[in-house]
Amino acid sequence: MLKLSRLADYAIVILVKLGEQDGVVTSPALAAITGVPEPTVAKVLKVLSAHGFVLSQRGAKGGYRLARSLADMSVASVIAAVDGQIALTACVGGRECDTGLSCGLCGSWDVINTAIRSTLEGISLESMRPKEACSTVLTQINKLNATQTVREGA
Amino acid sequence: MLKLSRLADYAIVILVKLGEQDGVVTSPALAAITGVPEPTVAKVLKVLSAHGFVLSQRGAKGGYRLARSLADMSVASVIAAVDGQIALTACVGGRECDTGLSCGLCGSWDVINTAIRSTLEGISLESMRPKEACSTVLTQINKLNATQTVREGA
DNA sequence: CGAAACAGGACCATTCAGGTCTTTAATTAG
DNA sequence: CTAATTAAAGACCTGAATGGTCCTGTTTCG
Numbered sequence: 001m002l003k004l005s006r007l008a009d010y011a012i013v014i015l016v017k018l019g020e021q022d023g024v025v026t027s028p029a030l031a032a033i034t035g036v037p038e039p040t041v042a043k044v045l046k047v048l049s050a051h052g053f054v055l056s057q058r059g060a061k062g063g064y065r066l067a068r069s070l071a072d073m074s075v076a077s078v079i080a081a082v083d084g085q086i087a088l089t090a091c092v093g094g095r096e097c098d099t100g101l102s103c104g105l106c107g108s109w110d111v112i113n114t115a116i117r118s119t120l121e122g123i124s125l126e127s128m129r130p131k132e133a134c135s136t137v138l139t140q141i142n143k144l145n146a147t148q149t150v151r152e153g154a
Numbered sequence: 155m156l157k158l159s160r161l162a163d164y165a166i167v168i169l170v171k172l173g174e175q176d177g178v179v180t181s182p183a184l185a186a187i188t189g190v191p192e193p194t195v196a197k198v199l200k201v202l203s204a205h206g207f208v209l210s211q212r213g214a215k216g217g218y219r220l221a222r223s224l225a226d227m228s229v230a231s232v233i234a235a236v237d238g239q240i241a242l243t244a245c246v247g248g249r250e251c252d253t254g255l256s257c258g259l260c261g262s263w264d265v266i267n268t269a270i271r272s273t274l275e276g277i278s279l280e281s282m283r284p285k286e287a288c289s290t291v292l293t294q295i296n297k298l299n300a301t302q303t304v305r306e307g308a
Numbered sequence: 309c310g311a312a313a314c315a316g317g318a319c320c321a322t323t324c325a326g327g328t329c330t331t332t333a334a335t336t337a338g
Numbered sequence: 339c340t341a342a343t344t345a346a347a348g349a350c351c352t353g354a355a356t357g358g359t360c361c362t363g364t365t366t367c368g
Binding site for chain 3: 180181188199200203206210211212213214215216217220268
């Protein structure tokens with residue numbers, strides 16, 4: 001479904017939340033703030049730390065803090081860090097597809113990949129912050145939940 | 155990795171290849187042309203038929219042909235047909251995220267989803283065709299890479 | 309009537325993402 | 339110096355879903 005991995009989703013949320021805190025924050029604290037299970041938060045933070053998005057401080061009184069401003073982090077870079085390079089298909093950058101094969105679509109896929117990538121690069125984490133629009137959205141949500149039957153599924 | 159499902163990939167290739175043939179083409183024939191295993195080709199074609207991308211003719215001498223021009227099919231529509239609506243995250247269109255939860259990013263994701271979607275809607279299957287289009291495409295890529303400011307980050 | 313080919317499922321299997329746990333190392337507090 | 343706290347690193351399990359196969363109709367042509 002061309003969907004984002006949940007880890008990447010978490011990473012964005014965690015970074016944004018982390019940016020709203022003062023000083024260093026422990027992963028249990030972030031877990032509490034975000035609602036994401038603690039071990040998972042820790043895992044994501046380790047990846048983010050390895051890629052230079054956050055700075056870590058070990059030991060007692062340790063924790064994490066942003067390595068730079070949210071405005072300087074693009075959605076694309078976070079996704080790339082967590083999930084690997086954004087590549088819709090196998091045959092990217094002249095690399096041949098899985099099998100033989102006769103797809104012959106050349107670099108056509110590259111156009112798509114580039115387009116998606118630049119789209120996501122143009123969106124900073126700063127622009128993902130809630131803002132005042134939130135209230136409006138929450139109202140909509142409540143309205144939706146009230147009116148429509150939740151076709152949950154399972 | 156924000157990757158396209160293989161079925162959607164196949165669908166695009168199949169449609170493009172089908173557009174290059176004359177008359178109706180059987181699924182075994184398309185399998186031979188594309189290199190994709192026949193049962194899978196058949197499955198994809200059934201989905202495409204159900205969504206009106208191809209017209210089918212049953213019985214002996216039957217087969218498939220395009221329902222309309224490749225120029226009238228967007229990459230987005232094909233992906234949506236095969237994989238379902240394009241939605242990077244769970245919380246889209248006011249629907250709340252998985253758990254509780256305090257992500258609070260509200261409709262921020264909608265911006266991204268819309269951006270991706272419109273990007274893919276702007277690319278027709280016609281522009282995915284190989285040949286002379288290839289050079290043009292490469293030019294586009296270079297232009298994109300040159301013009302846009304890469305606020306990479308990592 | 310029989311062969312060819314689509315229609316529409318059911319169904320299995322493999323992959324991999326998501327998540328948990330354990331151990332180790334670093335840092336600070338007492 | 340010792341103990342407590344917390345990140346680092348990685349092994350490992352599980353479950354969902356994608357990818358792929360197959361089977362049983364149904365239609366159409368020869």
